[in-house]
Amino acid sequence: MGIDGKAVDALGDERLDWRFKAIPVSAHGLTVGEARRERLPLDDFGTPLLTLDAGALDHNVRAMAEWADAAGMDLAPHGKTTMAPALWRTQLDAGAWGITLANLPQLRVARAFGVRRVLLANTLLDPAGLAWLAAELEWNPEFEFQCWVDSVRAVELMDEALRLARAQRQVDVCVELGGPGGRMGVRDDGDARTVADAVRKARTLRFVGIAGYEGALAHDASEEGRGTVDAYLRRLANLYRGLEYETGEPVVSAGGSAFFDQVAEVLGGLEGRVVLRSGAYIVHDDGFYRGISPFARGAGGAGSRLRSAMHAWARVMSRPDPALAILDAGRRDLSFDAGLPEPQLVRGKGAEPVDGARITALNDQHAYLVDGSAEIGDVVRLGLSHPCTALDKWTMLPVVDDAGAEHPTVVDYVRTWF
Template identity: 75%
Template sequence: MAIIDGAAVEALGDERLDWRFKAVPGAAHGLTVREYVAGRPGLDEFGTPLLTLDAGALDHNVRAMAGWARAAGVDLAPHGKTTMAPALWRRQLDAGAWGITLANLPQVRVARAFGVQRVLLANELLDPVGLAWLAGQLDADPEFEFLAWVDSVRGVELMDAALRAAGARRPVAVCVELGASPGRTGVRDDAGALRIAEAVRAAPTLALAGVGGYEGALAHDASAAGLAAVDAYLRRVADLHRRLDYEVAEPVVTAGGSAFFDQVVEVLAGLDGRVVLRSGAYVVHDDGFYRGISPFARGGGEPLRSAMHAWARVISRPEPHLALLDAGRRDLSFDAGLPEPQLVRGEGPIAGARVTALNDQHAFMEGGEVEVGQVVRLGLSHPCTALDKWTMIPVVDGADRADPVVVDLVRTWF
């Protein structure tokens, strides 16, 4: 079974470029994506601010993670919310990913528009309108596989009532979500988890299919205390998975962001059923948070490479040690660390510079020998809040080259 509609992804090359895409230069307006990239435009044809992806780094990261998951004996359902780019999802699926993870119903609708046939919703879906739509999708397509989470008896009751009202014919598969303080959602105690499982088994519109959770909210560094908290939580997930009676032939146990997936494998691999990692940031990686905390950076595998870079122009030098760049919060991620100046395009590495603050449209850069008009490449932290600011992202043949060439354009839907 094809997990994504390849023809629908290929058709993205027929989209016409215009003013809707802030990364696209005026000279490309009216051309299709395919027509424009066939001319191999240079990056210097694009204005600033700009976000790019590096083709080689993307390929490397996809291969590295796919190979690691295969060797570990687990499945990978990468979190699609990181990129919301069906073209990148296709790369991950073609490399062997089991399915695509998503976070909410609008994201699931994007996936279905591109024929994604196996979706793990790492969240609860209680909206009656959304549940009616989902029931229609499941009933209309027998090959569509969908898995969601529940973390309360009340949530089970609301899902069951909405699905009954919608006349659902196929039961919705759900995982009991186990949480821990100070995490996000997820039932906090094991006794409550068992009650939720029994409620699911009693609901004819639902099917108990596994256990889910997220360890990434419990630690934000790789300290001994952080790793111990993650391990303790994952052992609880494993124990709950062993205790439940499932209503599917192959139950799922799923965890794993992009920071501690090695520990997920260490604790969960070998359990009965299917162990599914949901790591998503790996495909793009970064020059910030994940660069430091990724298991591969800590010696657990082949290091990933940051595929995303921002490009911003020096537009003002109002003080001797201050430069203002034409990119800000509307263009760059900043929630997990400020951008990092790396090089001046066409000149080489930049030394002694740092971004100290961002406004909506400006970056404040102190230090570094730059002149008004020069273009600075910035490393970014946290791909989830970088790509969401761009609807069309150029892919270059090498961000380290003096004269990068654009070889593709990636469309996103956030």
Template identity: 60%
Template sequence: MTQTYASSSTGRGIDTAEVTALAEETLDWRFKALPPASWGLTVREYLATGPTLADLGTPLLTLDAGALDHNLTTMAAWCADAGVGLAPHGKTTMAPALWQAQLDAGSHGITLANLPQLRVARAFGVDRIQLANTLLDPAGLGWLAAELDTDPGFAFTAWVDCTDSVRLMDRALRAAGAARPVEVLVELGGPAGRTGARTEAEAVEIAEAVRAAPTLRLAGVCGYEGALAHDAGPSGLAAVRGYLRRLAALHRALAGRYEVARPVVTAGGSAYFDIVVEELKPLDEAEVIIRAGAYLAHDDGFYRGISPLARGAGTPLRSALHGWARVVSRPEPELALLDAGKRDLPYDEGMPEPQSVRTANGPRSLAGAPAAVARLNDQHAFLTGAGDLAPVGAVVRLGLSHPCTAFDKWSLIPVLDDVDRPDPRIVGLVRTYF
């Protein structure tokens, strides 16, 4: 893939040669976003032909170059002004070229969620990774030990949330003959949340177990506040703030026990990073890192409503993510069936949002029309309320909710220069690895 929307490419923290080599991948039937006219060409060669949106079929997922650039620079500036590090969650996109753009913009490193994702990142030379999870797979820990021992420049941290995890990690790393200790962060959770020790006392006990394990090194504390709330109402924000204060208290309780020069305190998905900064930034002796991942693509749904930058904390983000689907049937006057469904578009945080329609007469906005996607089947969307604006053959542009379950459905995603142009040009192809 060639990330032609990016303003620079310094290669900080990633192997730029591996990313650049994606432009030489040959296109073929594997990539459902592209037409047969692209088959046999490399990514670079296809982009050189000057393709446009009209050359692509449906169903389709695209990214908007201007929105990506805006979101990239907006978030980088926000974190710099706040004085915190950003290790964006790479599992959102699993796109090395987008990781490179984030690292070039100043990101501290890349966060990942599991072993397969970690292996992708290492294949592309990412040299600073936080695994926001506990790694217990013995074979995986053996592989990790080899990565750390053979690459002194590889900085890695993992999470732990119980003494059993500490014991199992230590056993597997000893068996692998690990020479370099694995840095770990003790995870604090909350009632009915996800992983994480439920009390500060448990977390302190885990920290002591880490200190006693020769293959591990206590490097900080961590958590995920997004598991405790799902809106920006007063009760949700209060729950998030209360949890973060507990995380700060745990960090203070572990003062003097850390085994690194500057411990890490990390929290912050894409929904509440403003509160994370308010509560954790005063911990001046710590390196505060947020892990927002959805900000780069943003959306027209969940994050549009809950992002701190939509709640007055800074310049709002823009949705870079759009679906495209063709009307293939009008079996009833107020029902249109589109050729995109659950296999193509995210739906776990809300149905796609009809935004405009393209016909032979050009694009037309659906603003003000009662158009809505009522439900999705595997390969169809049920569009209601569009009336005569959506005849058979028309292509509907859809705003999407939740980028984390959009990218995984597409192995190659076209990047458009401007989604609002009459015939947007394709200026990049983003390769994903799920």
């Protein structure tokens, strides 16, 4: 197993109380395990609230695992999406090769739960963090770790810090290739080879692969966007083929949740280990990823289409104008960076809001619902866009049996660490 199952199981012993938004007072004092067995009705929970859907989570995990296996790729899902060790275990149990993370605090959460193989899709330069990593690698021989570098200076700083920490194990490093207008990553292929040479010369580091992120270069599935992604992935593949590594099984890694079909097409036949890092798929959404996911474009067949596993619930507090309802959820509860929430239904009434109902704006604690039929006191289910900035506002997520039911039942609770 790629995670400490006992540590994850111990989360069931945590007691529910005022620390967790929307948990009903009737559940305060219960452990998570006890509340799970109680199977409380969602009607008992306050608003605002964010829930996960058990059936959608299960479907999404299986669909992605089966697709990656058929494509001949290893999956190291980006754990930053959920920061939920219980969900990481679900992904690992389904065959994931490891867990990807973005920074040192996230890495420490992973190690607290015994995640055995971590790909840090970033450069780690913090001297104190590198000293901690060196000790973690020394004390835990089973721990496998890789991170990225994109400059000779970064190699020098890592090597210096690890030497000062008297690191006993080399840190595995991938050179990151970027692109024009992208985020981090070497822009020039020749510079990438220079960085690779520097890694090979550093006693504390080991050059094990090439990595990158195509999602920073295109933000839609247009012909132009997909062409940009293809061109970048071909560069990545050519660079990977032309370098010498300090391991018998080098790694080439790419892939967010928007273009993983193209990653498979371009990188899938390469020798070594091809690692896909998609993360948003487990939760998916009713916004950006619903529109851009390769499964929505037909990859994997109709049965692979992902389902949104997250929904927000907000209560109508006021109808100050005939066409306006004010809900009790805002930017501190809901994601909004990749699109505003989508009103979907009124709980217990079994009907969609009237055609044209929409959220037009969010304040910190309020949402503006226009042209909806919901009345004061009604609870509206909202679809959200971008799970990474939805889940980070919640430390305990109730999991319902069916978010589309008239009266959903809470069957589990997922703890997050953001």
